[in-house]
Amino acid sequence: MKSLDADFIDGLATLRFSDEELLRFCEFLYQRTGISYNQTKRFYIERRLVERMSRVGTRSFSAYMNLIRVGGAEAEQVINSFTVNETYFYREDHQLRCLVNALLPEIVRGRQSGDLVRIWCVPCSTGEEPYSVAIWLLENWPMVDAYNIELVGSDIDTRALAAALAGNYGERALSRLSKEIIERYFEAPHDQNRQIIRDLRESVKFTRANLLDSTAMSAQGRFDIVFCRNVLIYFDDESRSTASNNLFSALNPGGFVCLGHSESMTRISCRFAIRRFEDAIVYQRAVT
Ligand SMILES: C[S@@+](CC[C@H](N)C(=O)[O-])C[C@H]1O[C@@H](n2cnc3c(N)ncnc32)[C@H](O)[C@@H]1O
Numbered sequence: 001m002k003s004l005d006a007d008f009i010d011g012l013a014t015l016r017f018s019d020e021e022l023l024r025f026c027e028f029l030y031q032r033t034g035i036s037y038n039q040t041k042r043f044y045i046e047r048r049l050v051e052r053m054s055r056v057g058t059r060s061f062s063a064y065m066n067l068i069r070v071g072g073a074e075a076e077q078v079i080n081s082f083t084v085n086e087t088y089f090y091r092e093d094h095q096l097r098c099l100v101n102a103l104l105p106e107i108v109r110g111r112q113s114g115d116l117v118r119i120w121c122v123p124c125s126t127g128e129e130p131y132s133v134a135i136w137l138l139e140n141w142p143m144v145d146a147y148n149i150e151l152v153g154s155d156i157d158t159r160a161l162a163a164a165l166a167g168n169y170g171e172r173a174l175s176r177l178s179k180e181i182i183e184r185y186f187e188a189p190h191d192q193n194r195q196i197i198r199d200l201r202e203s204v205k206f207t208r209a210n211l212l213d214s215t216a217m218s219a220q221g222r223f224d225i226v227f228c229r230n231v232l233i234y235f236d237d238e239s240r241s242t243a244s245n246n247l248f249s250a251l252n253p254g255g256f257v258c259l260g261h262s263e264s265m266t267r268i269s270c271r272f273a274i275r276r277f278e279d280a281i282v283y284q285r286a287v288t
Helices: 006-013 019-033 039-056 061-069 072-082 093-108 128-140 158-166 179-185 214-218 237-250
Strands: 116-121 148-155 204-208 223-228 251-259 273-276 281-284
Touching (some): 019 039, 019 072, 039 072, 061 072, 072 158, 093 281, 128 204, 214 237
Parallel strands (some): 116 223
Antiparallel strands (some): 251 281
């Protein structure tokens, strides 16, 4: 990989992509991720593309497209630089309340003590969501030790996954947690960050998964509860439909999907039943 050279960047900074080039790149991104960008985001797209092209040392759009089309490391890096990773601990915590008050009691009904319960946060971004689930269960679900709970966090963004594994968080990510929770589940501050304690880091398995890739999704096995929050808003109808089919297949019969507050399954798929619980609306795969 080349280091950033000032003259080279100056040259690239003046680079403008034609409408057709921009469209070609948006189509590439859409096919690989489901994320739907267009001309209205020209400035944002150009800035990131120029940054990536300077990293690999090319001024030629065609050469860059040829490089990322074959996949490999640069395709991964360019995808990483276009994802929106906004997340924080205890985001939309009404769903966490719903998890312990309604979803888990229904899931474990009829199961034996020690049985496996699988929960999947996809996408998990930098890890705040699956770690929030782990902390919430430890704090609020008295049955937490009675079952074998497997927590998996997945994302398409490998840079976000590396950050999730490292588990270092700043003030903003922690802002919704009480002082007591922070003291209990995080190490002492270091460089203005706090690392989540090792036991919790080891309680979540992180994997790469693309919501649009049915093979990669089914390789993760079946889950009882899936949190798929705040990603479908970046997709168009077609990618939403593909993702919802993959989510459906990822659920055990009777399993639940929680979406973000501005997302709804009703406009995407009729395969799920709508369950209105006291704390949240959740989508369910039929029991039989
Ligand atoms: C805004 S974050 C949401 C994180 C978390 N679920 C939350 O609600 O706080 C969106 C995440 O979706 C991921 N993402 C985008 N397209 C994806 C895809 N096709 N498959 C899996 N993850 C994807 C991004 O990398 C990003 O980390």
